[in-house]
Amino acid sequence: MERNNLYPIFLKTEQLEILIVGGGFVALEKLSFLLKSSPNSKITMVSPFFREETLREVKGLNINIIQDYYKDFYLLNKHMVIATTDNVDVNIQVYKDCKKRNILVNVADNPPYCDFYMGGIVTKGNVKIAISTNGKSPTTAKRLRQFFEDVIPENIDDLVKNLNKYRKTIKGNFEEKVEKLNEFTKSLVEK
Structure with a gap:
């Protein structure tokens, strides 16, 4: 059986500089995905053209739109890049440029050219x-x-907040606290 060896992490994208290369439908999809999960993401988009829907999506947001062809200097100070153009050669060039600079990169719909998946x-x-x-x-x-x-359930957030308050009141070392919280929350997964 094949195994998923990816390591999941949760990024604070408001502290990272993200570049999306492309302005078409896939770029809009990736932008929307990022903003839905992390509305304060710091995003720059570069493309010779942008869909009207994309321009409407970014209106009033702190997203830098650059109408230009991709050039490697747009990678300056970027932490993460998503290449979404319909030109495979451009996407692969973005990938190669990112690898030279140790920047995490995702080439949409091209898994061999991805450091991460969304x-x-x-x-x-x-x-x-x-x-x-x-x-x-x-x-x-x-x-x-x-x-x-x-x-x-929608009220799962109430449980999380209450458990956080309870956790702060527990006395003892780390192992004792974990044991008490495990005992307290085991009913969440009991069948």
């Missing part, structure tokens, strides 16, 4: 679940996201 995300207040299919099936990730959105 999976399905479920958010309920402070609870966030990321779903990955190892780049194999975004549609499956989408369906799983819809499933978890339905089954996770």
Whole structure:
């Protein structure tokens, strides 16, 4: 059986500089995905053209729009790049330029040229679940996201906040606190 060896992390994108190369439908999709999950993301977009929907999406937001062809100097001070053009050669050049500079890069719909994938995300207040299919099936990730959105109760955030308050009142060392919290929360997963 094949195994997913990806390591999930949650990035504070408001502290990172992100570049999206492209201005078409895929660029809009990636932009919307980022903004839905992290509305304060620091994003620059560069493309010789932008869809009207993209320009409407960024209106009033702190997103830098540059109408130009991709050039490697746009990578300056970037932490993460998403290449979304419909030109495979440009996307691969973005990938190569990023690799030279140790910048994380995702070339949309081209898994061999990705350091990371943008999976399905479920958010309920402070609870966030990321779903990955190892780049194999975004549609499956989408369906799983819809499933978890339905089954996770809306009031899960109240539980998280209450447990955080309770955690602050527990006395003892780290192991004792973990044991008490495990005992307190085991009913969440009991069948």
